[in-house]
Amino acid sequence: MKSLDPRVNRLPQITGEKNKEPLDQFGTYEVFVQPKEGKPFQHEGALHAPNLEMAYVLAKEAFTRRFTCSSVFVVNTCDVFTSPTTDGNENVYDQIDEVKDGSGKIEYEIYQLLKRGKQHLHAGTVVAGTPAGALAKAKSLFRSDKIVYNVWAIEKNKIRFTTNEEKDLWHTLPEKKFRDASDYKGGDKLKLFLEKKDDLKTWHEQRSTKGITFQNGR
Amino acid sequence: MNNEALKELLFKMADDLLILGHRNSEWTGLGPLLEEDIAFSSMAQDKIGQSHALYQMLQTLGEQEPDAIAFTRTANQFHNCQLVELPNGEYDFSLIRHFLFDTADALRWQMLTQSADEPLAQLAQKIRGELRYHTLHANTWIKQLGTATNESISRLQTSLEYALPYALGIFEESPYENDIVSSGIFGGEQELKTKWIQKINEIISQTQLQLPALTALSPVYGGRTGKHTEHLQPLLNEMSEVFRIDSSAEW
Numbered sequence: 001m002k003s004l005d006p007r008v009n010r011l012p013q014i015t016g017e018k019n020k021e022p023l024d025q026f027g028t029y030e031v032f033v034q035p036k037e038g039k040p041f042q043h044e045g046a047l048h049a050p051n052l053e054m055a056y057v058l059a060k061e062a063f064t065r066r067f068t069c070s071s072v073f074v075v076n077t078c079d080v081f082t083s084p085t086t087d088g089n090e091n092v093y094d095q096i097d098e099v100k101d102g103s104g105k106i107e108y109e110i111y112q113l114l115k116r117g118k119q120h121l122h123a124g125t126v127v128a129g130t131p132a133g134a135l136a137k138a139k140s141l142f143r144s145d146k147i148v149y150n151v152w153a154i155e156k157n158k159i160r161f162t163t164n165e166e167k168d169l170w171h172t173l174p175e176k177k178f179r180d181a182s183d184y185k186g187g188d189k190l191k192l193f194l195e196k197k198d199d200l201k202t203w204h205e206q207r208s209t210k211g212i213t214f215q216n217g218r
Numbered sequence: 219m220n221n222e223a224l225k226e227l228l229f230k231m232a233d234d235l236l237i238l239g240h241r242n243s244e245w246t247g248l249g250p251l252l253e254e255d256i257a258f259s260s261m262a263q264d265k266i267g268q269s270h271a272l273y274q275m276l277q278t279l280g281e282q283e284p285d286a287i288a289f290t291r292t293a294n295q296f297h298n299c300q301l302v303e304l305p306n307g308e309y310d311f312s313l314i315r316h317f318l319f320d321t322a323d324a325l326r327w328q329m330l331t332q333s334a335d336e337p338l339a340q341l342a343q344k345i346r347g348e349l350r351y352h353t354l355h356a357n358t359w360i361k362q363l364g365t366a367t368n369e370s371i372s373r374l375q376t377s378l379e380y381a382l383p384y385a386l387g388i389f390e391e392s393p394y395e396n397d398i399v400s401s402g403i404f405g406g407e408q409e410l411k412t413k414w415i416q417k418i419n420e421i422i423s424q425t426q427l428q429l430p431a432l433t434a435l436s437p438v439y440g441g442r443t444g445k446h447t448e449h450l451q452p453l454l455n456e457m458s459e460v461f462r463i464d465s466s467a468e469w
Contacts, residue, residue, distance in 0.1 A: 006456060007244045012308055047253050050362060057358045058253035060351065061260045166354075168347035176263075189468070 029055035030080055031063050032111075032122075034071040040122035043111060043152075046077060056160045060169060066180060068173045071162040079158040081131030083151040085113075092150055093143045099136040104129015106155055110138040113150040120152055131155070223394030224335060225279055226297070227404055230392070230442050231326070232272035233298035236288055237450070238319060239265030240457050241306060250309050257355060261316075264348045271345075275337055285465070289458035293451040299441040301384035303450040310373040311381065313363070317356040317421070318385040322414045324349040329410065334402035357421050364425025371426050378422075379430060386437030389414075 003009050026048040032041045044063050049055035055074040064072055086092045107127055111120035126137035134153035142148075162169070177183045242262035249255025273284035281287060301319060306312050327349055330342040363370040389411040392398060399406040415432060422429045440446070460467050 007248065010244075010305065011248065048251070049253070050366075053358050054362055057355050058251075058257055061257035062253045065256065065260050166350065169351050171347035172264075172267075172345060176267075179263075 026050050028077040029059070029074045030077055031055075031059040032073050032075075033063060033069050035067075035069050037070045039070075041071070041073065041111075042122070043120040049074075052076060052160045064170065064173075065176075068170055070167065070170070073159050073161045075154055075159045079155055081108075081134070081153045083135055085150040089147055091143075091147045093139045093148060096135050096139045096151070099130070099133045101129035101133030101136075104133060106130075106134075107157070108134035108137075108153040109156055109159070110134065110142060111152040111154065112138075112142065112148045114146060114148060116149060120150070123151075125156065126153075128153075221279060223392070223397040223401070224403055225276060225281070226392050226394055227398055228272050228276050228279075228338075230297040230299075232269040232276065232287075233296045234302050234319070234323070234388075235265045235269035235272070237296070237298045237453065238302035238315075239263070239269060240453060241302060241304075242312065242316070244306055245309075245312065258312075258316075261348075261352050261355065264345075264352070268341075268345055268348070271341055275341075278337075285461065289461040289465075291454075293446045293454060294444040296444065296446065296450060296454075297442050298446075298450075299384070299387045299390065300438050300447055301381065301387055301441075303441075303447060303453060304381075304384065305449055307377075308373070310363075310370075311377040313356070313359050314374060314377040314381050315385075316352075317360050318381055318418065319388065320349075320352045320356050321417050321421075322385070322388050322410065324353045325413045325417065326404075326410055329405045329413075332402075333404060338403070360421055360427075361424050364422070364427045374425075375427050378427060382430065382432065383435045384438045386411075386432065386435060387439050387441055390437070390439040390442045392442065 028046045029049050029052065030046050031044045033044045034041045047055060047059055047062055049058055052074065055076075056072070059074050060072055083092050084095055086095065105127055106129060107125055108131065109125055110123045112123045113120050123138065123142045126134050126141060128134040128137050131153045135151055138151055138153065239262045242258055242265065245255065246259040246262070247255065249258055269288070270284055273281075273287050276287065277283055282290075301315060304311075304315070327342045327345065330338050331346070333339040333342065360374070364374055365371070389407040391407050395406055398404050419429060
């Protein structure tokens, strides 16, 4: 098959095609972004990757190639312990029970959903022995008048954070406005094109009233 | 200071980045994974941006404006090493080339942060985050696929052996090598090559890939003096197609 795209025509021929095994796909990783130094991290989405480090590498471009940020981290979806999500105006902390989890000393990052349809936001760090214990700790520390619809507890040492020296990864991003659709100024380009088209039309009309015809008009 | 020596350095760096940036951008929309497609395309964009900055520096030294330099020269006027002009082939080759070239590129810029040429030293500082990402990306992929399956390991090994003589061509010395080193502009290709061998060894040794004895290989030289493979001119034709139809076009 010939394509109009020369790159496609140059692609190597695929030989020995085989069917993919069912469920043969990468696991998912959750991506969190800190929009600015001092602001809380927020959940941005998920991606597929073969391992945590690859997830970090791919997340950096998939999630932060346009809007500048100060830091990114990723964690295996399996390492995010989630509470139930509540209905209506029910506060999820009402559904979280006290847990006796002894003297565990694992650090957990707590993320809360404060608005339906929005991202989970970092609330703080707690120390507990189990994820359920971490949610109970979160209840005692972060419960306020604000309704929380869902809470996550993420074991801190399972997270691939951005290191201090990696903070320069986004150093030149503010100069890459050309990646934003708005920078392309499609509206202005269309207006210019239409104006030119009108000029061309008037020009054609004037030429044709003078009885000149085109054989290969543009 | 010798202006010709500085220009020679800027030209070869800029041409490497433009040509590889263009080659890598050929993967846009065709990459093996959505996320990888985005990452590889972004890095291609970075490279073209870096080449643009270098062409702007050349303009201040009396050369033509960047678009004219990029789009109006013929293959024999380009100073890129042959490694960067080779066709993309399959993704294993593109990744190995990315790893071999970007390792050298990042080390070169790291050396240039100490350059006696102020604009070059400033640019080196400015883009260090981009280079950090490029090498993180390359190293992570090589470590991943270099330890994954028999197929991934043997594909990378084959591409590595094919690419290495071309990669050694990165370090083809300039006729102004002594000037450029003694004037403190750049530490020189020999020093860079030594650092590069150390770095690629460090990554390859974390995989099941075997690095062949580099001293037994004949480096592919010629690119720095305008001798190229038959692949460069078609690339230039394609890259400059719109410019040649309408040099003022914006797209």
